[in-house]
Amino acid sequence: MENIRRQARAVVEEMLQNAVTLEEGDIVVIGCSTSEVGGYMIGSHSSEEIACAIMDEVLPRLRERKLYLAVQCCEHLNRSLVVEKECMKRYDLTRVWVKPQLHAGGAFAMQAISRFDDYVMVEDIKGRASAGIDIGGTFIGMHMHPVVVPIHSENKRIGAANVTMAKTRPKYVGGPRAAYDEMPAAKSR
Numbered sequence: 001m002e003n004i005r006r007q008a009r010a011v012v013e014e015m016l017q018n019a020v021t022l023e024e025g026d027i028v029v030i031g032c033s034t035s036e037v038g039g040y041m042i043g044s045h046s047s048e049e050i051a052c053a054i055m056d057e058v059l060p061r062l063r064e065r066k067l068y069l070a071v072q073c074c075e076h077l078n079r080s081l082v083v084e085k086e087c088m089k090r091y092d093l094t095r096v097w098v099k100p101q102l103h104a105g106g107a108f109a110m111q112a113i114s115r116f117d118d119y120v121m122v123e124d125i126k127g128r129a130s131a132g133i134d135i136g137g138t139f140i141g142m143h144m145h146p147v148v149v150p151i152h153s154e155n156k157r158i159g160a161a162n163v164t165m166a167k168t169r170p171k172y173v174g175g176p177r178a179a180y181d182e183m184p185a186a187k188s189r
Helices: 002-018 048-064 085-090 107-115
Strands: 027-032 068-072 081-084 119-122 129-135 148-151 161-168
Touching: 002 048, 002 129, 002 148, 002 161, 027 048, 027 107, 048 068, 048 107, 068 085, 068 107, 081 085, 081 107, 085 119
Parallel strands: 027 068, 027 129
Antiparallel strands: 068 081, 081 119, 129 161, 148 161
16 A cells, blocks of 8 residues: 555656646546556446545645645546535536445545545536546546646556546647747756
8 A cells, every 4th residue: 555655646746746837726637446556447446445545645735736636436427526615616617416436436536525625526627627647547638628738757657557647738829920938847856
């Protein structure tokens, strides 16, 4: 379990370092298959212990930066998300009525509802996430606003699960005469 914690910590720190345009109040979406982390097929061996270990590393770091965490549920709940009520109100999201369970929503979503100050379930986040972490092939891209840019990371696994990360940037508009400001470079730590 300590290895999973260490890997989760490294992944979230790398995402935060590479998504330098994140601002207070932005949404970070995470989809997490604890089954995949444990070395099983997605949805087959949900683990509250694994979910707890990953959430222990992720949530404090996002809260420290004053970012909202949106936790994607599994396909059995149509990939609805757990968010703080404040996030729902700020982004005018549509509330739905469901409570994640171990095999319908997932262990990571259950961790979110137990740890958020005032959780609600929302249908989607209207493509408003500014960054995201996909742990185990959960397909979070639908929750991110264009343009999605992959974060080419050194940390590619948590347990047995593949990890991919992404950030967003504004769309380039204009033609041959257009000029663009430089995007902020990744901060070194």
